[in-house]
Amino acid sequence: MWQTLIIDQSHINQKIDIFKAALHDNSQTEQLIVQKYIIHGTPYVFKDDESKYFDLKHEIATHFEERPECVLMVGSGKLGFSIAPSKLWNSFSEESDIDIAIISREIFEKFWLELYDFDINLVDRTQREQQRYEKFLKYFFKGWLRPDLFPFQYSRTNEWFQYFKSISYKYTPQKIAGAIYYNSELFEKYHMQNIKKMRREDI
Template sequence: MINEFKADLKSLSSLQIYRKYVLGGDCHLLDNHRLFEIRETICEKFEIEFNDVIMVGSGKLGFSIKPSRRFGIFNDDSDIDIAIVSTKLFERIWQEAYLFKKSGADWPSSNKFFKYLSEGWIRPDKLPPSSYFEFTADWWNFFNNLTSSNRFGPFKVRGGLYHSNFFLQEYQIICIEQCIQEAS
């Protein structure tokens, strides 16, 4: 698939590549049954729509498109990356995080959290400390349990929360456009 992807970098737009490879196409790591199972488990946990759970990254493509690992093949050190696109969940966590910060609580990564928030996504590793912020503990417990279950292989399962499809698309397109520039 990597050769087809590289060939398409020369003939398709970044949006077309996003649609073809990230939203469409086969999943490299998981067969249809396992992909359904992971998406179903996540949508049930967070009470979101099934289509709001999207596998991304090297587990989906078979290789990475992010700059630090560009075209690196999925391997034993790779994660299963899940994008959760839910305006309702995103805004709930945004409000809770705002109130947490407003309370004056200790939160060393708050500036980084709000930087990513301005880009339309919540990085769980930048959430307030789990000892004070219930959602953080709940998030990590859930994804760590998915990982330790080995239902999806011996890989870490990680998730990011996006405000809308627009922000997921924009995040992915940045990396795709860098791939296009490098292929030129």
């Protein structure tokens, strides 16, 4: 059973300052920043019990028949603050989601083949479904499968969300959401683009 996380705003502010300093340090490449802050280390949400991070990774990896190292926490749960453009610098809170990235070519390709067959057999789409599909393709091109954008009638959609619902609030008092990346290179590239954009805008 999880223990209530005490949100230490001063600690989060310190982490934000460190991250901003890294952004302004030209000796640190975008790739280094992604590897050092987004990939490496214990997530903020597990700062008081890092073994829980492995337990969560292991449970998800076992479900998808992958290795724990293929499962990473991202977002504010990892950093203690958000670097998403719409929520930039927002502190992690009990209302935040826990975002999980599963980096696996095998899982990606399995869904890819199923979704390909599903799309071929789909005769018609509503305008809303078409907009959702176009957004899905935008992320798919970047090597990222977002299940929240799966086609409405795709049978595995509910299965995906039911699984993550079943483990939500088990390790932390937050909802858990997951997405799939094709490989670690594309995972890094996606986040590197965000870091480059932040630097370009001198955030």
